[in-house]
Structure formats: C-alpha cells, structure tokens
Amino acid sequence: MQIIRPAPLTRAAFAPFGDVIDTDGADAFPINAGMTTRFHDLATVDVAAGAGRPAIAIFRSTPVSLPFDIALMERHPLASQAFFPLAPRPWLVVVADDEAGRPGTPLAFLATGAQGVNYGRNVWHHPLLALESVTDFLIVDRGGADNLEEFSLEAPVRIEG
C-alpha cells in the first residue's frame, strides 16, 4: 500500500491548492481605535460560478487517528471551500493535483489548531479529517447544489504519523 506522511502546513507548500488561513505572517493592521488587529484578506473566496452565493456552515467532525487509509477524494467545481477549526486541535489536510480529471498521488499536511485552509475551486481534497476528538469547523463555501465531484481511489493510500 502506498504510504504518505503529513508535512507541516505552510503557505508555500499549500499554494498550488489554495490559501492557508493563519495569522502567522499575514498582512495585519490595527482597527477599532487600536482595540483590534485585523489579519487581512486571508483567503480568496470564489463561489460565484453558476450564480452562487457564499454560505457559512459549521461542520462537526468525528476524529480519525493515524494510520488512516484514504479511499476517496472530492472536489467542488463551482466554489472554493474554507475550513477553520473552532477548537485548538491539530487536523489533517489531504489534497492532490489533478491528472486529466482525476486526483494524482495525495499529499498530506498537518494543520495546527490555529490554521485553516481554503481549497481552491476544483482542487481535489479529502473530506474533513479531525484528530483527537470531535471538532467543530467554521466553513465558508457555496449555497446551492450540484457542486460535488467524488473519485474513489483504485487502491487506498495510507497516511502514517
């Protein structure tokens, strides 16, 4: 079985797949008479294809533990999809390049509990993978239907810690 190991989630490594939503290294400036720092423009929300509208949701996710075998990838042809954890626990991000309409070899990243991601439109990714315990995530994606493409891998890929 093919085995992959998570790398730390960094803007540079994740750039081909979307945005890392993280205060670290972000453009920041004071607002509200200095009471608040705004870490600005952390993700490009791209939901307007097919006359879409942005929607906010919360996903409550049952955790997995490593090693974990992934068997399916998905993508959203009409919209980006942003995830941010609402508890400070690490979580797993798994993405793949597109190879002629199907996902290539998956890449895994270990996000900290202070990092979110925004998958670009049409970027192959695994469904949400919480770790340690049930975790809520705030989601920004697209209202409306017909925005999901799934691909079952011929052989599962194992993520090891």
Next chain:
Amino acid sequence: MQIIRPAPLTRAAFAPFGDVIDTDGADAFPINAGMTTRFHDLATVDVAAGAGRPAIAIFRSTPVSLPFDIALMERHPLASQAFFPLAPRPWLVVVADDEAGRPGTPLAFLATGAQGVNYGRNVWHHPLLALESVTDFLIVDRGGADNLEEFSLEAPVRIEG
C-alpha cells in the same frame, strides 16, 4: 447616563439585525459517510453590492469588561459582516435600529463562545467587543474599501452586566 443590560443572544431577538451563527436549532444533516454533521446555511453573506467579493479575515481583539461605555456605532453599506469566536469565551454584541440615518438606542446581547453573528448590510453595530481575554474571531466580510460609516453618539451609553 443611559444604561443597558445584555440579553441572551437568540435567533428570534437578533433577527432584525442579522443571523445568529449557532449549531443549536440549526438545520443539520450527515455528510462524508456519516463522519461529519453539516449545520447548514447559518448566515446570509451579502457582499456583492458594488461588485464586492467575500473576504476572510481574523480579528484579534483586546477584551473589555463591564460596565463599559460605548460612544460610537458603525455600519457597512456594501456588505454583511460575520464574526465567529475562535475560543469558547462569551462576547458582547451591540446593535441598534436605524433612525433616519443614525443609530437608535443600542441593544446589547451576550453571545456564548459557541455563537457567532452576521450583521446584515447597513445594520448599526458596535465594533467587536471581546470579554475576559484577548480573543481571535474569524470574519467573513467584503474585500475592498469605502464600506464603513461611523456615528459618534451624542452621549455615551453604559452597558452593565
């Protein structure tokens, strides 16, 4: 000095001002082969006026304590603005009806650390008010400028606990 006291934040009480972002009582259904529950369509993100685009930010907010005197309200003519706390601490939401282009008497709500809000476009609200300790919030609003109107109150209004 006029004194107001925070009420619990509920969908019904907050409806004239926008959405409460809360799993409690939300439309929910399983996704990802049952591994995740999606609490769906929690807020109406309305950022497209003036050819806007949605933007994701993080606000890091210095806390206040009660009693706290508010002296200024603001609103965003081109977009809704959603706030969700990234730590499970209560926070304050202060809004007002519009009265001929200026804010009426402020209303205060005490949000739990599991509740966000989405201020409707053009709804008068106070800048972010964290409680207890420095708190990060995830924000969904509008990229671009010229989307802020501020109003200084003739007399401050005191929020008491």
